[in-house]
Amino acid sequence: MALVRKSGYRPVKPRVLAKELGVAADDLQTFKRLLKKLVKHGALVYGANHLIGLPGTTKGEYITGVFRRMAAGFGFVRPQGTSPAAGRDHDLFIAPEHAGDASSGDTVLVKPVQGKGRAGGTRGQIVEVLQRETNRFVGTYFEAAGNALVRVDGSLFADPIYVGDPGAKSARPDDKVVFEMVRFPTHAHGGEGVIVEILGARGQPGVDTLSIIREFNLPEAFAEDTIEAARLEAERFDESLVGRLDLTATTVVTIDPVDARDFDDAISLERLENGHWRLGVHIADVAHFIKPGGPLDREAKERGTSVYLPDRVLPMLPEVISNGLASLQPDRVRYAKTAMLEFTADGIRVATDLHNSAIKSCRRFAYEEVDDYLARPRDWQCKLTPEVHTLLGRMHELAMILRGRRMRRGSLELSMQEVKVDLDRDGRVVGAHRVENTESHQIIEEFMLAANEAVAEALHAADVPFLRRVHQAPNPIKIKSLNEFVAELGFQTASLESRFELQRLLNEVAGRPEQHAVNYAVLRSLQRAVYSPEEEGHYALASDCYCHFTSPIRRYPDLTIHRLVDGLVTHRKARRDFTELVVLGEHCSDRERRAEAAERELTKIKLLTFFESRIGDEMDAVITGVEDFGLFAQGIEIPGEGLIRTASLADDYYAYDKSTHSLVGRREGNRFRLGDRVRVCVARVDLDRRELDFRLVQAAASGERRPPPTSGNGRDKKSRGKADHQGHTSAAKSKPPRGRKKHPRD
Numbered sequence: 001m002a003l004v005r006k007s008g009y010r011p012v013k014p015r016v017l018a019k020e021l022g023v024a025a026d027d028l029q030t031f032k033r034l035l036k037k038l039v040k041h042g043a044l045v046y047g048a049n050h051l052i053g054l055p056g057t058t059k060g061e062y063i064t065g066v067f068r069r070m071a072a073g074f075g076f077v078r079p080q081g082t083s084p085a086a087g088r089d090h091d092l093f094i095a096p097e098h099a100g101d102a103s104s105g106d107t108v109l110v111k112p113v114q115g116k117g118r119a120g121g122t123r124g125q126i127v128e129v130l131q132r133e134t135n136r137f138v139g140t141y142f143e144a145a146g147n148a149l150v151r152v153d154g155s156l157f158a159d160p161i162y163v164g165d166p167g168a169k170s171a172r173p174d175d176k177v178v179f180e181m182v183r184f185p186t187h188a189h190g191g192e193g194v195i196v197e198i199l200g201a202r203g204q205p206g207v208d209t210l211s212i213i214r215e216f217n218l219p220e221a222f223a224e225d226t227i228e229a230a231r232l233e234a235e236r237f238d239e240s241l242v243g244r245l246d247l248t249a250t251t252v253v254t255i256d257p258v259d260a261r262d263f264d265d266a267i268s269l270e271r272l273e274n275g276h277w278r279l280g281v282h283i284a285d286v287a288h289f290i291k292p293g294g295p296l297d298r299e300a301k302e303r304g305t306s307v308y309l310p311d312r313v314l315p316m317l318p319e320v321i322s323n324g325l326a327s328l329q330p331d332r333v334r335y336a337k338t339a340m341l342e343f344t345a346d347g348i349r350v351a352t353d354l355h356n357s358a359i360k361s362c363r364r365f366a367y368e369e370v371d372d373y374l375a376r377p378r379d380w381q382c383k384l385t386p387e388v389h390t391l392l393g394r395m396h397e398l399a400m401i402l403r404g405r406r407m408r409r410g411s412l413e414l415s416m417q418e419v420k421v422d423l424d425r426d427g428r429v430v431g432a433h434r435v436e437n438t439e440s441h442q443i444i445e446e447f448m449l450a451a452n453e454a455v456a457e458a459l460h461a462a463d464v465p466f467l468r469r470v471h472q473a474p475n476p477i478k479i480k481s482l483n484e485f486v487a488e489l490g491f492q493t494a495s496l497e498s499r500f501e502l503q504r505l506l507n508e509v510a511g512r513p514e515q516h517a518v519n520y521a522v523l524r525s526l527q528r529a530v531y532s533p534e535e536e537g538h539y540a541l542a543s544d545c546y547c548h549f550t551s552p553i554r555r556y557p558d559l560t561i562h563r564l565v566d567g568l569v570t571h572r573k574a575r576r577d578f579t580e581l582v583v584l585g586e587h588c589s590d591r592e593r594r595a596e597a598a599e600r601e602l603t604k605i606k607l608l609t610f611f612e613s614r615i616g617d618e619m620d621a622v623i624t625g626v627e628d629f630g631l632f633a634q635g636i637e638i639p640g641e642g643l644i645r646t647a648s649l650a651d652d653y654y655a656y657d658k659s660t661h662s663l664v665g666r667r668e669g670n671r672f673r674l675g676d677r678v679r680v681c682v683a684r685v686d687l688d689r690r691e692l693d694f695r696l697v698q699a700a701a702s703g704e705r706r707p708p709p710t711s712g713n714g715r716d717k718k719s720r721g722k723a724d725h726q727g728h729t730s731a732a733k734s735k736p737p738r739g740r741k742k743h744p745r746d
Contacts, residue, residue, distance in 0.1 A: 011053035036130045092124035101184035105133025138215045141171045161191040169195040174202045205426040216598040225295040230318040239333040245357040251387045258366040263328040264553040277343040281451035284326040285335035286552035287562035304591025306554035347401040352454040370440035399443040410499040410542040429610035448550045456547040471529040471538040478525040513675025531585035607640040612685040628656035642692035
């Protein structure tokens with residue numbers, strides 16, 4: 001970089017650069033790979049004839065970006081550095097003959113070419129794949145015409161991949177296999193691969209989970225030195241209170257799902273003589289056990305997050321730590337990072353004190369128990385000590401005060417409930433349900449949010465760079481589209497650039513048939529929350545300063561915050577490498593997206609497997625999306641989403657009416673629109689392509705159209721999900737099997 005930045009430098013080819021730098025011939029390929037990484041990160045650019053230079057210094061600069069290939073063969077490249085809020089306006093259209101052998105997710109080098117692409121965008125030609133997203137893929141093995149082939153899962157590749165002679169690796173037809181791509185397919189020739197692992201027979205219990213683990217390259221077993229390091233920490237732990245605030249006599253409780261195995265947060269609360277509240281948020285002190293740069297830290301950083309699949313957890317830390325030493329188990333002395341927060345009677349935070357502490361939880365509650373307590377507090381007087389009984393009542397009172405203040409300052413509250421599949425002992429789906437966000441969840445949610453914000457403000461006040469949880473304001477173009485969309489549905493709003501107007505809209509649609517569609521449209525208009533040291537605030541929470549502090553057992557960014565808190569408590573100077581934090585934030589954000597995508601895909605597969613054995617079964621559903629090719633409908637009892645294809649609507653010829661987001665019959669005038677209740681039957685399931693088709697049985701029994709929306713309907717708003725960021729929602733701390741904890745609302 002020093003050479004390229006010199007005033008007299010002129011763009012040259014990689015080989016010339018290598019010669020000028022004295023790179024040995026044996027290291028030339030490594031040097032070229034490093035150049036590609038620099039190009040990928042935007043530090044350098046390729047110009048015409050592959051000349052290397054700084055951005056803006058080469059003629060005919062090529063564009064670096066991520067390629068997304070469509071099933072038809074064409075694709076789009078999102079230029080590097082494009083804001084997620086920019087939509088597709090800046091994407092380059094790549095025709096099939098100009099895509100080469102690039103695959104979805106690859107980082108590519110694109111040469112702009114003349115002509116307009118789809119929707120008027122710029123056209124481009126891929127000249128090089130700088131970095132493959134992956135070379136390994138999962139699919140179903142089969143044989144045809146004496147050839148061994150694999151049909152790749154999903155819609156990534158339209159055609160099967162040739163993998164050699166039949167019987168390779170002893171694969172049998174319908175086996176799920178992992179194969180390494182030797183030659184990626186192009187529009188001119190097919191792909192070639194070699195089988196590297198057989199996962200098991202398609203449909204066999206556990207094979208679907210293993211397929212997703214391999215497809216997303218998720219980590220499983222820990223390295224031996226990591227396990228050994230965890231064992232050593234267990235041997236050293238002696239419950240000593242030296243140098244810690246002793247809170248072992250304080251009334252502290254945990255509230256978690258009934259099947260939780262790790263407990264990373266606990267609560268204490270008291271009323272002070274001046275009428276103020278003193279809230280103690282006690283978070284498992286994982287940093288005490290995970291030393292920077294050690295084997296445990298290395299593995300935790302690489303994983304970035306725990307991954308919560310429907311039938312198992314892939315933890316960020318070995319269970320000796322996550323379910324043992326660090327877990328705030330009842331009646332055990334445990335180390336914690338404590339945020340003592342003082343609030344006025346009406347919920348204004350006036351003081352924050354951070355401590356290294358030791359606590360002893362005196363009661364573990366499940367969410368269901370707390371909900372029952374809130375419904376019948378007198379019935380619980382004989383089940384609880386007076387201190388714990390009083391504590392629960394106080395917790396509910398303060399949480400609702402904090403919640404009210406948060407709503408009044410403009411925090412958004414989307415209703416996007418999480419779908420949880422119900423499994424038998426063999427991992428087969430026996431049903432599914434939506435996770436309810438009850439008041440017990442809201443209590444913990446409000447306290448976690450308060451602690452996250454207080455810690456972020458303490459670090460900011462100390463002028464310490466840290467990984468913030470950043471959520472930028474939505475792009476005005478997307479907000480304009482959202483305004484138009486809800487207007488077409490009949491809802492009258494002022495500009496939705498106001499977060500208060502946005503929340504008013506969400507309140508108005510609560511309980512209405514359009515609720516799902518509007519909430520999903522709002523979610524799509526928002527940007528994705530990421531980890532970054534940039535001071536950009538959190539739009540959805542209406543917070544200027546926010547971080548993740550409350551889940552260090554399952555999120556690496558929280559662990560980094562704990563180390564900084566430890567520095568504040570012990571008066572040690574923190575490292576101030578801003579660039580390092582930027583890179584770490586990108587890595588953790590990427591790992592988070594990977595985990596969410598894997599969870600989503602496996603849930604989809606589990607539901608499809610459930611429907612596969614129920615072809616012809618009827619169910620009630622609601623229309624959640626309308627396109628010219630069909631209607632998307634989600635089951636009401638079993639929340640799986642499928643497509644009612646326009647071609648299957650045989651009673652009329654239907655056309656898409658964009659202005660009302662509906663399908664309208666040309667002859668009879670029948671109309672289907674967002675929110676309509678319909679009766680459907682399961683028509684087709686394609687597990688390999690992950691598609692579900694419904695067939696319409698009948699529309700709503702009344703045959704009448706819904707009345708137009710009206711404002712101020714006063715419907716029940718309790719079943720609210722928590723908008724985390726685009727494409728994903730969470731309910732406060734709801735967990736699937738084996739101790740899952742979703743993000744506190746963010």
